[in-house]
Structure formats: C-alpha cells, structure tokens
Amino acid sequence: MNNHTHAAGHSRPPLSTTTPSEIASRLLAAPTSDAPGPVVITTHAKPDGDAAGSSLALARALIHKGVPAEVWHVGPFQGWLKTIAGDTPTRRISQDTPAASLSSALPSDASNEPRAIVVTDTGSWVQLETLTPWLKPRTQRVMVIDHHLQGDADLSPRRLVETTAASATQVLAPVIDALLGLRADEALPEPIARMLYLGLATDTGWFKFSNTSAAAMRLAARMIDSGVDHAGLYQLIDQQDAAVRPRLLGRALSSLRYFDENTIAFMALTGGDLRELSAGQEDTGGFAEPAMSVMSVRVVAVFTDATRAGDAQPTTKVSLRSKPGTNAIDVAAVCASLGGGGHARAAGVKLKMEIPQAQEAVLQALRMKRG
Ligand SMILES: [Mn+2]
Structure with a gap:
C-alpha cells in the first residue's frame, strides 16, 4: 500500500499455501451449479494504486479469457479511481454500510453466487471490515494474493503471499501470465499492463x-514495453490533488515536532484542521515525505484524527515511515506492538485515543524498538 495506515492482524499463518498456476487453473475452471456467478475480486478499503491495480488487472485478465469477473471496491474512494476502473465491471460499496444492510447492497440471487473470490493487497480481516459478514461464510472459495507479512489464516485456505514483492501486482503478474499463457518476458495487453504498473x-x-528491487524494475520495464503511458499515469495519480491538499499539508507541517536529536518527527492533523479546511480523510495521506527529506530524521509518524460522527471513543490514525540503512527502525514491529501492522519501512495503526495520547504511545513504542 502507498498509504500504510491500516491495522493488520496479529496471526502469522504460513505465507504461501498455493502457486500462481493453481490459482490460474481454479479461476479458469468451469463453475459449479451452486456457485455459477462471476469471479469477485476485492481488496482493502480506501483502495490505493496497488489495491486498485491488482484487483482491476486480474478482472481484466479474466474477462480477456472469457471468464466473467467483477471488482468490488470499498470506500472512501480517491478521485482517480473511476478513471482507472474505466469500463471494467466495478461495484462501489460505502465503508459505512452496516452489516444488516450489506446484503441489499450486494447481488443476492443464487445465480450471482461467485464461483471464486480473490482478495488482493491484503490478507487481514480488519482491512476487509465492511465485507466481513459477506466473506465469512465463503472463505473456502477465497484466494489471497498479497505482499504483507500480517494476515489471518482463516480468511482463505489458499494464499499467494510474497513479502519481498514491492507490490501485490508483482505477486499477481505470474498469475496473469499463467491465465493468459504468456512467458515472463512477453508483452501483456496494455489495459492489464497499465494496472500492474500502477501498483508497482x-x-x-x-x-x-x-x-524498489531489480525484479520490480524489470516488471516495470516489461509493462512499458507493453505500451503503458507511465508519464500519463503519474499525472493522473500524483498530480490530481484537491486545492485543499497543500493547505492541509501546511497544517501538518506547522505541527511538526522532533524528538531524540531530531531522529523522530511527528506531524498531526486534528479534527479541527479537517473541519476548518472542509477536508476529509480522502484528502490526507502521503504527508510524511517532507519530514523524511530531513537528514537527521529516521522515522516519521503522521497522526490524523479519524473519529467518525457518533463514535463513542476518539480514533487516531497513525502512519509511520522509516528510512533504510544501519539500525533502521522496523515500523511494522512498532505498529504490531500497538495492534497494527504493515511493512518494515511503512506501517500503520489505528488507536482508540486522542492525538496527544497516541503520540505518547507511539513515542514509547519507538523508543522500545529502536536499536
Ligand atoms: Mn500493496
């Protein structure tokens, strides 16, 4: 994920339990009469480039093979997502859909019962919160394609997980090659290649x-050879901010505090900041970069008020980034100690407390974990 503010599960099941060719042959198999519907592909809520790219690439590859498929995305949605999805069948589900009304938001007749379900770019129930009541009775038909260390074994018996992969789309690429019967050096149809490149x-x-590994660069080069307009994608994804974004960044920067000889940097966006600027959660994220560019800084934490109207307790979303190198801070371990997860260099956690208490908790956890 680009925005690593998800909390992931604690259990660490064996990573991969399947192979790209097994997933491909299951997806190409004729459906059974009790589950004749399209393949449903879903991913974590608030889809980022990798979540959108991995889910849409797989749907496009299946449709290319004549297998009916649709993507289910759970909000909040970034502005570019509609453009990226294009005419690929996509169902948009509000993250606030209560469990009781979920079934009315989803196709319910038996002819739509999906033949298979694929979850990409996550393997954790907490990131699939809204869809959990729908997924729970169907886990035997779920396959996971992911690159995160954390995951829940009871989400699916079939998991393709490579934690060294830069993106879920990198894990997905061999599945798509198996589906389309392509060698790893052959060009892909451009609409599929574009989605794989987006995740990378x-x-x-x-x-x-x-x-950014050699394998990631090789895959990216193959996608560009397949016709992907990388400059156009950059403009679509990274230069589409709402006018409020720089103002919000200004608020975050003016809250900047350093700790421990300027090695730790904290920034915060309060509920007041969001309200005064009429900004939403969708306008946040990606604010760590300016602080990461400071030479002495080894870790950056951005704290965002994520309390929803009517919540009994305050919620603070914490996003951590760290620099590689000797004594690099494993922010996945820091977040795991607080109930969250992610990657060693980018992780997150949601804490049921106000921002100042969350900052105290994260500072303690960082001081405990660093070398
Ligand atoms: Mn990802």
Missing part, C-alpha cells in the same frame, strides 16, 4: 522507496 509505481513511491 505507487507502492514504490514511483520507484524511489527501498522496496
């Missing part, structure tokens, strides 16, 4: 984060 590019910060 956004999860590597446009090829500058430490997860």
Whole structure:
C-alpha cells in the first residue's frame, strides 16, 4: 500500500499455501451449479494504486479469457479511481454500510453466487471490515494474493503471499501470465499492463522507496514495453490533488515536532484542521515525505484524527515511515506492538485515543524498538 495506515492482524499463518498456476487453473475452471456467478475480486478499503491495480488487472485478465469477473471496491474512494476502473465491471460499496444492510447492497440471487473470490493487497480481516459478514461464510472459495507479512489464516485456505514483492501486482503478474499463457518476458495487453504498473509505481513511491528491487524494475520495464503511458499515469495519480491538499499539508507541517536529536518527527492533523479546511480523510495521506527529506530524521509518524460522527471513543490514525540503512527502525514491529501492522519501512495503526495520547504511545513504542 502507498498509504500504510491500516491495522493488520496479529496471526502469522504460513505465507504461501498455493502457486500462481493453481490459482490460474481454479479461476479458469468451469463453475459449479451452486456457485455459477462471476469471479469477485476485492481488496482493502480506501483502495490505493496497488489495491486498485491488482484487483482491476486480474478482472481484466479474466474477462480477456472469457471468464466473467467483477471488482468490488470499498470506500472512501480517491478521485482517480473511476478513471482507472474505466469500463471494467466495478461495484462501489460505502465503508459505512452496516452489516444488516450489506446484503441489499450486494447481488443476492443464487445465480450471482461467485464461483471464486480473490482478495488482493491484503490478507487481514480488519482491512476487509465492511465485507466481513459477506466473506465469512465463503472463505473456502477465497484466494489471497498479497505482499504483507500480517494476515489471518482463516480468511482463505489458499494464499499467494510474497513479502519481498514491492507490490501485490508483482505477486499477481505470474498469475496473469499463467491465465493468459504468456512467458515472463512477453508483452501483456496494455489495459492489464497499465494496472500492474500502477501498483508497482505507487507502492514504490514511483520507484524511489527501498522496496524498489531489480525484479520490480524489470516488471516495470516489461509493462512499458507493453505500451503503458507511465508519464500519463503519474499525472493522473500524483498530480490530481484537491486545492485543499497543500493547505492541509501546511497544517501538518506547522505541527511538526522532533524528538531524540531530531531522529523522530511527528506531524498531526486534528479534527479541527479537517473541519476548518472542509477536508476529509480522502484528502490526507502521503504527508510524511517532507519530514523524511530531513537528514537527521529516521522515522516519521503522521497522526490524523479519524473519529467518525457518533463514535463513542476518539480514533487516531497513525502512519509511520522509516528510512533504510544501519539500525533502521522496523515500523511494522512498532505498529504490531500497538495492534497494527504493515511493512518494515511503512506501517500503520489505528488507536482508540486522542492525538496527544497516541503520540505518547507511539513515542514509547519507538523508543522500545529502536536499536
Ligand atoms: Mn500493496
């Protein structure tokens, strides 16, 4: 994920329990009479580039093979998502849909019962909150394609998880090759390649984060050889901010505090900041970069008020980033100690407390974990 503010599960089941070719053959198999519907592909709420890219790429590859497929996205939705989805069948589900009314938001007749369900870019129930009541009775038909360390074993018996992959789309690429019968050096149809590139590019910060590997670069080169307009994608995804974004960044920067010889940087966006600027959660995220560019800084935490109207308790969303190198801080471990998760260099957690208390808790956890 680009925005790593998800909390992931604690259990660590064996990572991969299946192979790209097994997933492909299951997806190409004729449906059974009790589950004749399309393949449903879903991902974590608030889809980022990798979530959108992995889910849409797989749907396009299946449709290319004549297999009916649709993507289910759970909000909030970023502005570019509609453009990226194009005419690929996509169902948009509000993240606030209560469990009781979920079934009326979803196709319910038996002819629509999906033959298979694929979850991409997450393997954790907490990131699939809204869809959990629908997924729970169907886990035997779920397959997971992911690159996160955390995951829940009871989400699916079939998991394709590579934690060294830069993006879920990198894990997905061999599945698509198996579906389409392509070698790993052959061109892909451009609408599929564009989605694979999108996941790679956004999860590597446009090829500058430490997860940018030779394999990621090779896959990106193959996608560009397949005709992807990488400059157009950059403009669509990274230069589409609402006018309020720089103002919100100004608020975050003016809250900047350093700790421990300027090695730790904290920024905060309060509920007041969001209200005064008429900004929403969808306008936040990605604010760590300016503080990461400070030489002494090794870790940045951005705290955002995520309390929803009517919530009994305050919620603070914490997004952590750290720099690679000697004594690099494993922010996934820091977040895991607080109930969250993510990657070693980018992780997150949601804490049921006000921002000042959340900052105290994260500072303690950072001081405990650093070398
Ligand atoms: Mn990802």
